[in-house]
Amino acid sequence: MGINILEYRPAGYAYLLENLGLTGMPHWHTSFVSSAGTHKSKVYDGAIEEIYPIRYWPGEKYGAHLEFALKYDGVNLGLLARIFEHVPREALVEYIKSKPTGKYARRIWFFYELLTGNRLPVDDIASGNYVEALDAGQYFTVQNGQRSQRHRIVNNLLGPASFCPIIRRTERLSRLDSADLRKKCEDIVNAYPPELLRRALSYLYNKETKSSFEIEHIKPNASRTAKFIAALELAGKEAFCEKTHLIELQSQIVDPRFKDSDYRVRQNYVGQAVAYQKEIIHFICPKPEDLPSLMSGLIESHKRMKAGKVSPVIHAAAIAYGFVFLHPFEDGNGRIHRFLIHNILSLQGMVPRGLMFPVSAVMLRNQADYNASLEAFSRPLLQLIDYRLDEMGQMTVENDTACWYQYMDMTSQAEAFYEFVTKTIEEELVEELGFLASYDKTRKAIQDIIDMPDRLIDLFIQLCVQNNGRLSEGKRSAHFDFLTDEELAAMEQAVKDGYGQEQRRKSN
Numbered sequence: 001m002g003i004n005i006l007e008y009r010p011a012g013y014a015y016l017l018e019n020l021g022l023t024g025m026p027h028w029h030t031s032f033v034s035s036a037g038t039h040k041s042k043v044y045d046g047a048i049e050e051i052y053p054i055r056y057w058p059g060e061k062y063g064a065h066l067e068f069a070l071k072y073d074g075v076n077l078g079l080l081a082r083i084f085e086h087v088p089r090e091a092l093v094e095y096i097k098s099k100p101t102g103k104y105a106r107r108i109w110f111f112y113e114l115l116t117g118n119r120l121p122v123d124d125i126a127s128g129n130y131v132e133a134l135d136a137g138q139y140f141t142v143q144n145g146q147r148s149q150r151h152r153i154v155n156n157l158l159g160p161a162s163f164c165p166i167i168r169r170t171e172r173l174s175r176l177d178s179a180d181l182r183k184k185c186e187d188i189v190n191a192y193p194p195e196l197l198r199r200a201l202s203y204l205y206n207k208e209t210k211s212s213f214e215i216e217h218i219k220p221n222a223s224r225t226a227k228f229i230a231a232l233e234l235a236g237k238e239a240f241c242e243k244t245h246l247i248e249l250q251s252q253i254v255d256p257r258f259k260d261s262d263y264r265v266r267q268n269y270v271g272q273a274v275a276y277q278k279e280i281i282h283f284i285c286p287k288p289e290d291l292p293s294l295m296s297g298l299i300e301s302h303k304r305m306k307a308g309k310v311s312p313v314i315h316a317a318a319i320a321y322g323f324v325f326l327h328p329f330e331d332g333n334g335r336i337h338r339f340l341i342h343n344i345l346s347l348q349g350m351v352p353r354g355l356m357f358p359v360s361a362v363m364l365r366n367q368a369d370y371n372a373s374l375e376a377f378s379r380p381l382l383q384l385i386d387y388r389l390d391e392m393g394q395m396t397v398e399n400d401t402a403c404w405y406q407y408m409d410m411t412s413q414a415e416a417f418y419e420f421v422t423k424t425i426e427e428e429l430v431e432e433l434g435f436l437a438s439y440d441k442t443r444k445a446i447q448d449i450i451d452m453p454d455r456l457i458d459l460f461i462q463l464c465v466q467n468n469g470r471l472s473e474g475k476r477s478a479h480f481d482f483l484t485d486e487e488l489a490a491m492e493q494a495v496k497d498g499y500g501q502e503q504r505r506k507s508n
């Protein structure tokens with residue numbers, strides 16, 4: 001960062017962390033107050049450093065800097081939880097009692113008791129208007145949140161204290177969320193006959209399964225493929241974000257030797273061996289003892305967002321990414337993470353009945369963006385975890401890390417996921433349905449030329465599409481030596497007429 005500490009004083013979260021000697025996940029907005037100069041801001045790798053003139057200086061009290069943080073830096077539940085562990089209770093009580101009806105004082109009071117589970121010696125507010133815990137204009141929130149009479153606060157958070165993601169309404173997310181993706185999808189679907197859509201569904205199930213495994217560099221056998229497809233077929237019919245269903249799903253999609261009967265009981269991590277007994281660690285999962293509470297919170301968050309009518313894409317992003325970051329099983333977490341996307345989008349009405357989105361195919365084609373969406377959380381998290389590896393590669397995490405998984409800011413993940421869904425609808429789905437429509441047109445044209453078995457027609461189309469519309473001499477000799485030159489020329493022309501440049505590119 002480019003701030004001159006002699007000229008600028010940290011304020012808000014930066015002041016609190018510095019004065020309490022704490023570290024935390026990087027926040028998207030950092031505040032400083034200048035002894036001279038005007039209001040200005042700088043952007044570094046997507047994070048904002050904002051410099052305020054001297055009149056903004058809140059003083060030296062913790063309560064005033066907490067108010068400054070909520071007002072200018074925004075809500076970061078992970079940082080608040082860590083700060084509340086170290087701020088003297090009497091300082092908070094003094095601040096809250098000094099502003100008994102102030103909205104920021106009430107929010108700080110509410111967040112303190114929610115995040116710590118401790119009750120401050122402050123009397124309930126007897127009357128007055130209710131204030132939202134999160135400003136719905138700045139954050140994605142649930143509708144009709146539960147009212148806390150004690151604080152006169154409407155709890156519109158996306159989850160409970162045990163797992164509560166935060167997703168900000170950035171300009172990018174607001175733009176993406178305003179697009180009627182459901183209508184776009186319906187318009188695409190309505191352009192094709194029902195019988196083609198029925199065939200497309202089977203094809204898309206296979207494509208999604210193959211892509212989801214391929215992201216993890218896994219080549220499943222026929223049995224595991226069939227089981228994953230069977231699960232996808234149920235994704236639009238029943239909710240899977242329940243402990244028993246998740247365990248059953250994990251058992252179906254992994255090698256039977258690695259299926260779990262409960263959440264994992266070992267510390268695991270994602271790493272890459274670079275030499276004997278030397279690994280590069282990419283991601284460290286929560287401690288196994290923290291998992292029951294975290295997973296219970298994730299499931300409750302899912303129910304809360306469903307009841308609270310949260311945007312389906314935001315809902316799916318928070319739960320699916322939350323699941324993979326919690327990594328509750330020894331194996332299969334990534335596939336379940338992508339499966340939950342289908343489950344939630346289908347049940348929330350985002351996907352028209354009788355269709356599914358090949359989201360994993362888009363993630364595979366844009367794997368750098370997908371990896372970046374995962375690393376936006378995993379990379380800074382590594383700096384906060386003290387761990388050791390023994391000679392067998394078994395990891396032990398030595399500090400308390402639960403709050404960083406409890407209170408994730410998933411804004412960057414939601415932005416990336418919205419882009420994946422948009423590309424799935426506007427590009428992948430259009431290409432796949434267009435490809436199948438061209439296939440039908442070409443098959444009919446070939447049948448009009450020669451009446452041969454469907455198996456051979458399909459093989460002919462496949463071989464020609466792979467060879468820029470022509471059948472090679474070798475393939476003709478091996479499979480189609482019965483064709484006359486006139487029949488072959490007509491059939492090749494039928495393939496060329498049926499497939500444009502884009503379809504050929506997609507098949508290769």
